[in-house]
Amino acid sequence: MLSQNTKNNKRKIIIAVISCTILIIIASILLMSYIRYNNRLELTQLGNMTTRQMMGYFLKTKDNKNIIIDGGTTGDSQNLIDYINQNGGEVDTWFITHPHEDHVGAIIEILNNTQIPIHNIYVTLNTPEWYEKFGDGRGNEAQELMQALEVDRVKEKVTEVELGQEIQVDNITFKILGVKNPEITENAMNNSSMVIKCMVNNKSIIFLGDTGQESGEKLLKNQREQLKADYVQVAHHGQAGAGEELYKTISPKVAMWPTPDWLWNNDSGQGEDSGTWKTKETRAWLENIGVKENIIEKDGNITIKIY
Numbered sequence: 001m002l003s004q005n006t007k008n009n010k011r012k013i014i015i016a017v018i019s020c021t022i023l024i025i026i027a028s029i030l031l032m033s034y035i036r037y038n039n040r041l042e043l044t045q046l047g048n049m050t051t052r053q054m055m056g057y058f059l060k061t062k063d064n065k066n067i068i069i070d071g072g073t074t075g076d077s078q079n080l081i082d083y084i085n086q087n088g089g090e091v092d093t094w095f096i097t098h099p100h101e102d103h104v105g106a107i108i109e110i111l112n113n114t115q116i117p118i119h120n121i122y123v124t125l126n127t128p129e130w131y132e133k134f135g136d137g138r139g140n141e142a143q144e145l146m147q148a149l150e151v152d153r154v155k156e157k158v159t160e161v162e163l164g165q166e167i168q169v170d171n172i173t174f175k176i177l178g179v180k181n182p183e184i185t186e187n188a189m190n191n192s193s194m195v196i197k198c199m200v201n202n203k204s205i206i207f208l209g210d211t212g213q214e215s216g217e218k219l220l221k222n223q224r225e226q227l228k229a230d231y232v233q234v235a236h237h238g239q240a241g242a243g244e245e246l247y248k249t250i251s252p253k254v255a256m257w258p259t260p261d262w263l264w265n266n267d268s269g270q271g272e273d274s275g276t277w278k279t280k281e282t283r284a285w286l287e288n289i290g291v292k293e294n295i296i297e298k299d300g301n302i303t304i305k306i307y
């Protein structure tokens with residue numbers, strides 16, 4: 001009888017200990033999720049407001065600091081201005097991957113024709129002569145940006161980034177994995193795109209700008225160990241950009257496409273697949289490496305939370 005009681009007591013103690021342990025584990029998981037969620041990044045991929053391809057990302061830190069990567073064409077500027085105004089009216093940090101108009105038209109418009117405060121601007125720029133020589137007739141787009149960056153309210157806030165530099169904005173860390181490559185004169189402006197790894201908690205995003213085949217190979221050669229990321233911004237709008245091996249090395253779960261509908265569908269105006277763009281090939285590469293989610297510019301402004 002006594003032995004039966006002892007057995008029952010023992011069983012009760014064991015059940016109590018197991019229950020307590022499970023409760024502690026559940027509470028810890030909930031607490032960790034809460035801490036991670038509070039430490040989140042809110043990222044908006046801006047949709048194209050004209051029919052042209054463009055690239056613009058609007059990021060918000062946990063304490064509502066605004067960060068922009070590129071921003072799109074002049075025709076996309078009102079959408080971006082609306083975003084800035086709806087989120088406190090100023091920009092803490094602006095990264096410019098390269099000075100093609102589909103990336104910098106909007107910031108040029110904002111610098112020249114608004115008073116929106118911008119506290120830091122990070123660029124990687126070659127010389128005006130280099131753009132003139134190797135810019136395939138688009139060197140003037142770089143000149144226009146350089147002129148706009150001279151306006152009084154920002155000219156002291158422009159920094160030329162260095163390879164490997166880390167920039168902390170609130171809870172978000174940015175690491176510069178790629179800068180201008182003046183020695184690459186093929187597809188030169190795109191191959192001089194800034195490449196940025198953005199980290200929050202244990203998640204990471206790689207922004208490739210318009211990285212081409214040649215600068216993609218340089219990244220693989222020099223930065224291979226740092227390329228793995230959960231999210232990737234697909235290079236050069238998904239067409240004729242970096243090669244398959246770069247995406248295999250990044251091995252992302254989510255792809256962010258700065259890609260309008262005609263380019264997504266390779267449609268030159270005569271229906272799907274009537275164009276000669278390489279977007280379908282890039283789509284197949286990413287599908288083959290197991291990307292499950294595509295966030296596409298053609299679908300408008302899309303906001304996701306990363307934590």
Ligand SMILES: [Zn+2]
Pocket residue numbers: 054055100102103210236237
């Ligand atoms: Zn572009």
